[in-house]
Amino acid sequence: MTCGEAQEFITAVVDGELPEPERGLLETHLHDCADCRTALAAEQVLKQAIHGTGALLRAPDALRARILSDPRIFLAQRRSARRWRDYLWPMPPALRPALAVALLLAVALPAYYFIDYRREPVAVAALESYDLFFQGKLPVSRSASADEIAALLTRAVGGRFHPMGYDFTAMDLRPVAGLVREIQGRKILVAIYQGPHGAIFCYTFLGSEKDAPPNAAKFLDSEKKVNFYAFSRGGVNAVFHREGEVVCILASEMPMEKLLTLTRSKASAS
Amino acid sequence: MIPEAFRTPLLLVDMGDFSYEEAAAIISCPVGTVRSRLSRG
Numbered sequence: 001m002t003c004g005e006a007q008e009f010i011t012a013v014v015d016g017e018l019p020e021p022e023r024g025l026l027e028t029h030l031h032d033c034a035d036c037r038t039a040l041a042a043e044q045v046l047k048q049a050i051h052g053t054g055a056l057l058r059a060p061d062a063l064r065a066r067i068l069s070d071p072r073i074f075l076a077q078r079r080s081a082r083r084w085r086d087y088l089w090p091m092p093p094a095l096r097p098a099l100a101v102a103l104l105l106a107v108a109l110p111a112y113y114f115i116d117y118r119r120e121p122v123a124v125a126a127l128e129s130y131d132l133f134f135q136g137k138l139p140v141s142r143s144a145s146a147d148e149i150a151a152l153l154t155r156a157v158g159g160r161f162h163p164m165g166y167d168f169t170a171m172d173l174r175p176v177a178g179l180v181r182e183i184q185g186r187k188i189l190v191a192i193y194q195g196p197h198g199a200i201f202c203y204t205f206l207g208s209e210k211d212a213p214p215n216a217a218k219f220l221d222s223e224k225k226v227n228f229y230a231f232s233r234g235g236v237n238a239v240f241h242r243e244g245e246v247v248c249i250l251a252s253e254m255p256m257e258k259l260l261t262l263t264r265s266k267a268s269a270s
Numbered sequence: 271m272i273p274e275a276f277r278t279p280l281l282l283v284d285m286g287d288f289s290y291e292e293a294a295a296i297i298s299c300p301v302g303t304v305r306s307r308l309s310r311g
Contacts, residue, residue, distance in 0.1 A: 017305070
């Protein structure tokens with residue numbers, strides 16, 4: 001099975017619509033393919049989000065009941081004999097626009113919202129936690145010790161990778177908390193530094209330069225041979241770079257130029 | 271904007287709680303077509 005074929009099965013299995021033996025084939029493929037396991041986790045998160053919103057905004061139950069009870073559409077389900085013929089019965093043309101308009105009015109906006117969400121790169125989506133932290137909406141582990149935060153975050157990912165251990169005391173920023181987020185099936189470690197004049201969030205996750213947002217401004221530090229990618233989300237500036245198999249993003253409300261200089265000074269040469 | 275051929279199955283299944291088979295009946299196409307359009311939508 002190719003990854004392209006698996007993608008179709010992944011969508012179906014998350015919807016609870018994948019019968020045997022295709023389900024077994026998919027499970028075998030997932031066992032051997034980390035990319036498709038990631039795709040499965042992302043699909044589950046996306047479907048949950050869509051269903052959560054869909055529960056609030058959906059077509060009226062009466063319309064749904066009328067459609068489901070229409071013998072011209074669903075005769076096939078009730079009569080197993082000649083099923084294929086019933087299945088192909090044309091739906092009355094008059095009902096199609098009515099159904100399409102009702103569903104579009106009820107659900108178009110949230111659907112578009114979540115489609116955009118699906119396309120937002122992990123690096124950009126991660127910055128959401130910057131605002132959520134200050135709104136007190138995230139469960140964090142508070143500690144004034146950088147080592148303690150690093151150990152906690154490393155444990156949260158079973159030691160597979162470590163958060164970047166930066167020291168910002170020269171800028172009067174001290175470690176205050178750490179948290180772990182899962183975005184599109186990927187674990188993101190976040191170390192938070194705060195001071196009287198601002199804050200810096202340090203994001204670390206397993207990835208490559210392909211995770212840099214496509215519209216980010218790219219800078220090459222020819223001395224360190226490291227690419228830096230600058231981008232923003234809301235009022236938060238961020239600079240992305242890769243060290244080995246991990247991606248590090250420093251995010252702050254400080255001016256982009258200052259943040260870029262800071263990240264370049266902290267990054268290790270490749 | 272997603273083309274209508276992909277948008278309709280997405281709305282029916284993900285937002286309308288119809289099964290693949292129900293969605294296929296509503297839009298008069300095979301279940302396999304609904305499945306492939308959902309994964310590519």
